Amino acid sequence: MLTYSFKRVVQLLVTVLGVVTLVFFTMRLIPGDPISAMAGDNLSGAALDRMRSQMGLNDPLLVQYLAYLARLAVLDFGNTVTTKLPIIDLIVGALPITVSIAVGTIILTVAIAIPLGTLAAYMAHKGNRVLDNVITGVAMVLDLMPPFWTSLVCLLIFSLTLGWFPASGTVTIDDPVTLLRRVALPVLVLSMAQVATLARITRTAVLEVLNEDYVRTARSMGWSELRVLFRHALKNSALPIVTVIGLSFGNLLNGTVIVEFIFTLPGIGNLLVGGMNSRDYQMVQTLIVFYAMIFVVINFATDLIYRVFDPRVQF
Amino acid sequence: MTFVIPSKLFGVLLSGAVAWTTLACAPALHAAEDKTLVVRFYDDPAGFDPANIFRIENENIAFNIFSGLTTYDSKTGKIIPDLAESWETKDNLTWTFRLRKGVQWQKGYGEFTAADVIYSYKRVLDPQTASPYASELAGIDTMEAPDPYTLIIRLKAPNGGFLHTVANYHQGQIVKKEAVEAAGNQVRWKPVGTGPYALESIDVNSRIVLKRHEGYYKGPAPIATLDFHIIKDDATAAIALRNGEIDVLMRQSKEEQLQILKEAGFKMNHVDNYASSLKVMNLSDPILKDVRVRQAIAHAIDYAAITEAIAPSLQGTATSLLMPWMDVYSKDAPTYGYDPEKAKKLLAEAGYPDGFVLKTLGTSAQGVTEQQQFEIDYLSQVGIKMELELVDTPTFNQRRNKGDFMTASRLLPAINPDMILFSYLHPSNIAPKGLNGARYDNPELTATIEAARAEAEPERRMELYAKAQKIAMTDLPYLPATSSNVFWPSKTEVNGVTINYLAQVNFWEVTK
Numbered sequence: 001m002l003t004y005s006f007k008r009v010v011q012l013l014v015t016v017l018g019v020v021t022l023v024f025f026t027m028r029l030i031p032g033d034p035i036s037a038m039a040g041d042n043l044s045g046a047a048l049d050r051m052r053s054q055m056g057l058n059d060p061l062l063v064q065y066l067a068y069l070a071r072l073a074v075l076d077f078g079n080t081v082t083t084k085l086p087i088i089d090l091i092v093g094a095l096p097i098t099v100s101i102a103v104g105t106i107i108l109t110v111a112i113a114i115p116l117g118t119l120a121a122y123m124a125h126k127g128n129r130v131l132d133n134v135i136t137g138v139a140m141v142l143d144l145m146p147p148f149w150t151s152l153v154c155l156l157i158f159s160l161t162l163g164w165f166p167a168s169g170t171v172t173i174d175d176p177v178t179l180l181r182r183v184a185l186p187v188l189v190l191s192m193a194q195v196a197t198l199a200r201i202t203r204t205a206v207l208e209v210l211n212e213d214y215v216r217t218a219r220s221m222g223w224s225e226l227r228v229l230f231r232h233a234l235k236n237s238a239l240p241i242v243t244v245i246g247l248s249f250g251n252l253l254n255g256t257v258i259v260e261f262i263f264t265l266p267g268i269g270n271l272l273v274g275g276m277n278s279r280d281y282q283m284v285q286t287l288i289v290f291y292a293m294i295f296v297v298i299n300f301a302t303d304l305i306y307r308v309f310d311p312r313v314q315f
Numbered sequence: 316m317t318f319v320i321p322s323k324l325f326g327v328l329l330s331g332a333v334a335w336t337t338l339a340c341a342p343a344l345h346a347a348e349d350k351t352l353v354v355r356f357y358d359d360p361a362g363f364d365p366a367n368i369f370r371i372e373n374e375n376i377a378f379n380i381f382s383g384l385t386t387y388d389s390k391t392g393k394i395i396p397d398l399a400e401s402w403e404t405k406d407n408l409t410w411t412f413r414l415r416k417g418v419q420w421q422k423g424y425g426e427f428t429a430a431d432v433i434y435s436y437k438r439v440l441d442p443q444t445a446s447p448y449a450s451e452l453a454g455i456d457t458m459e460a461p462d463p464y465t466l467i468i469r470l471k472a473p474n475g476g477f478l479h480t481v482a483n484y485h486q487g488q489i490v491k492k493e494a495v496e497a498a499g500n501q502v503r504w505k506p507v508g509t510g511p512y513a514l515e516s517i518d519v520n521s522r523i524v525l526k527r528h529e530g531y532y533k534g535p536a537p538i539a540t541l542d543f544h545i546i547k548d549d550a551t552a553a554i555a556l557r558n559g560e561i562d563v564l565m566r567q568s569k570e571e572q573l574q575i576l577k578e579a580g581f582k583m584n585h586v587d588n589y590a591s592s593l594k595v596m597n598l599s600d601p602i603l604k605d606v607r608v609r610q611a612i613a614h615a616i617d618y619a620a621i622t623e624a625i626a627p628s629l630q631g632t633a634t635s636l637l638m639p640w641m642d643v644y645s646k647d648a649p650t651y652g653y654d655p656e657k658a659k660k661l662l663a664e665a666g667y668p669d670g671f672v673l674k675t676l677g678t679s680a681q682g683v684t685e686q687q688q689f690e691i692d693y694l695s696q697v698g699i700k701m702e703l704e705l706v707d708t709p710t711f712n713q714r715r716n717k718g719d720f721m722t723a724s725r726l727l728p729a730i731n732p733d734m735i736l737f738s739y740l741h742p743s744n745i746a747p748k749g750l751n752g753a754r755y756d757n758p759e760l761t762a763t764i765e766a767a768r769a770e771a772e773p774e775r776r777m778e779l780y781a782k783a784q785k786i787a788m789t790d791l792p793y794l795p796a797t798s799s800n801v802f803w804p805s806k807t808e809v810n811g812v813t814i815n816y817l818a819q820v821n822f823w824e825v826t827k
Contacts, residue, residue: 030707048447048747050442050445050447050449051367051445051447053445054445082361083359083360083361083362083503083504083519084362084500084501084503084504085504085519090519090520093518093520094520152550155550155551155554156554159554159558160554160557160558163558166555166558166560167546167551167554167555167558167560168355168544168546168551168552168555168560168561169544169555169560170518170521170522170544171521261547261548262548262550262551263551264521264544264545264546264547264548264551264555266518266520266521266545270520271520274359278359278361
């Protein structure tokens with residue numbers, strides 16, 4: 001286990017270095033830079049060049065890269081190029097919002113998708129194709145709806161017409177009631193897409209094990225259908241479900257970018273879009289490193305959870 | 316029978332009545348004093364240091380925090396006094412400003428004097444500041460302050476438009492040395508000015524709060540707090556206004572949302588023709604260097620019909636580089652009505668009877684706009700095949716600066732007509748050095764605008780500017796396509812939202 005953890009930490013460092021290098025150079029391959037993005041229409045080339053020099057953007061690329069690595073090695077994430085604010089402060093400020101949305105979405109998704117998928121599998125197993133088809137069909141429709149569209153529809157219905165949730169307004173972690181009211185709709189929107197995938201995977205996984213011997217044995221012992229379903233069938237089909245939940249974090253990080261924009265939530269996705277638009281190299285690099293670390297950590301956590309569900313898994 | 320109230324009892328009753336009245340009225344008075352105006356802000360703030368400020372929304376905050384020697388009348392766009400009570404010049408070369416006495420800096424930095432102006436301008440000119448606006452002040456030769464309330468500025472060459480240079484905008488905004496030094500490298504987030512509002516707090520990801528400056532020289536503003544909420548999406552912003560979450564919606568750029576808000580009864584505060592959108596013709600292109608081709612393009616497209624079809628609220632037609640509200644605007648410059656037959660004739664004369672391929676550079680962020688679709692259709696009717704090349708915005712700016720395009724577009728927000736003519740038409744400003752993206756160089760026009768800038772006699776100056784507009788609109792290095800209107804819808808109880816010709820609002824004039 002210790003050797004495995006060590007291997008994973010090394011793997012994390014290599015991944016981060018690879019990501020850093022890739023992002024550093026690709027960002028600079030894209031035409032334009034922070035200065036031209038900032039200035040837009042109204043500045044002459046001479047004025048722009050003066051500003052570039054002052055920001056060190058005219059230094060050789062390798063010099064800039066090594067300087068960046070040196071700072072990163074001592075966990076100095078630096079300031080944004082355009083606003084000169086400490087990036088770590090911005091991330092710490094934005095993180096609770098994105099985590100609230102992500103965790104809320106995962107909870108809501110699991111709460112809806114797993115019972116729904118299990119029910120669909122059970123119905124299919126029992127030969128009730130109608131309900132199975134209805135559940136699978138609804139899941140597919142939800143999956144097809146793009147989040148930016150469902151976001152606006154949700155705003156029109158739940159915010160404007162019904163007045164249940166605000167469309168804007170400041171939100172902080174210190175005010176949990178407002179936070180809940182503000183993240184409720186984004187969580188709903190993101191869950192719609194996630195529910196579809198997870199319900200389908202759950203259905204397939206549960207359906208597969210429903211014909212296994214141990215399920216038949218459990219039934220023959222006279223246990224209730226619910227106990228058979230959730231205690232035996234679901235637990236033994238957990239591996240693909242856990243994998244999908246782990247992977248769905250990746251989709252979630254994409255999804256939060258859209259919902260944070262439309263619902264005006266100051267989270268990490270919002271920082272990333274702002275950083276990309278202003279070609280803020282420093283900001284985008286740091287955020288990508290941050291995202292890469294989240295991915296690696298989640299993959300690691302998913303592996304560990306495998307063992308909870310299946311003790312045969314060896315590290 | 317006479318009922319006499321003992322004097323003591325009367326005193327008690329009276330003081331009780333006064334106390335009751337005071338208490339009863341207290342909330343009303345309190346409310347009047349502590350009103351908050353919630354305003355939509357449409358992008359992440361990028362800082363408010365006048366020397367390095369960008370983008371209209373940030374400039375709007377700075378406009379209310381800082382002051383200049385002069386400023387702009389919100390309704391007419393005319394130059395009016397601000398920190399300078401009056402000024403005089405005989406030759407457009409030496410300018411003497413008499414400064415207002417008793418003007419207080421925000422955050423307790425004391426009284427404003429001429430030394431603050433000299434510091435501010437020198438700071439912009441200092442290469443260390445790397446201000447993109449340094450060239451605006453580069454014409455200053457010397458500055459002196461014989462006393463704290465008099466400032467004499469001598470220029471290297473006469474400049475009749477100098478009052479625009481020192482206005483409450485970019486390089487003209489006056490900062491306080493001690494505040495700048497105390498802020499260090501965070502100066503863009505710690506602005507201290509003499510304007511009606513001071514920055515109270517900022518969360519760069521969500522909110523900017525301004526508090527009124529009680530010591531403002533015109534008196535405290537009616538609204539105590541300006542609470543700017545960052546709402547980037549236009550549709551969300553409209554819903555927030557309809558929900559009552561915000562009072563004023565800074566800049567609604569979607570025509571359909573404007574119609575919804577209008578029908579819902581909101582106040583549609585707007586300024587028309589604040590900027591002109593130009594089709595930049597690259598004169599180094601072998602086809603476009605022929606003036607007949609440029610004129611043919613102008614005659615081939617019916618911009619009046621296009622704006623009416625696409626966004627009648629947000630756009631109007633533009634017929635000149637200068638806007639009709641500018642004091643030196645001339646009606647005598649040539650205009651180009653929709654006339655496809657004339658366009659075909661001009662093309663034939665230029666040697667393109669079967670037309671040619673007109674490559675147009677655009678941004679992928681905007682995509683293929685409805686306006687471009689109409690242009691493609693109109694131009695095809697005279698034989699010109701318009702092809703679009705869409706690139707990302709920084710690439711667009713880079714290629715436009717390098718001259719790697721045939722035609723491109725540019726929005727021209729400016730309030731100083733002299734700046735427009737010099738920046739866009741003077742050969743010393745040919746891109747990438749300056750904003751003359753068309754690479755236009757006509758010695759007659761150059762001499763005319765130089766003479767106009769130096770001319771002290773108003774009538775003669777007007778004549779020269781009229782001549783410059785005539786030449787520019789004949790040569791047509793830039794085709795004025797449309798003009799932009801800016802809307803800030805608000806609740807009906809909000810008054811005084813007057814958008815000036817820099818698309819800014821002076822919140823000192825706003826009440827609720």
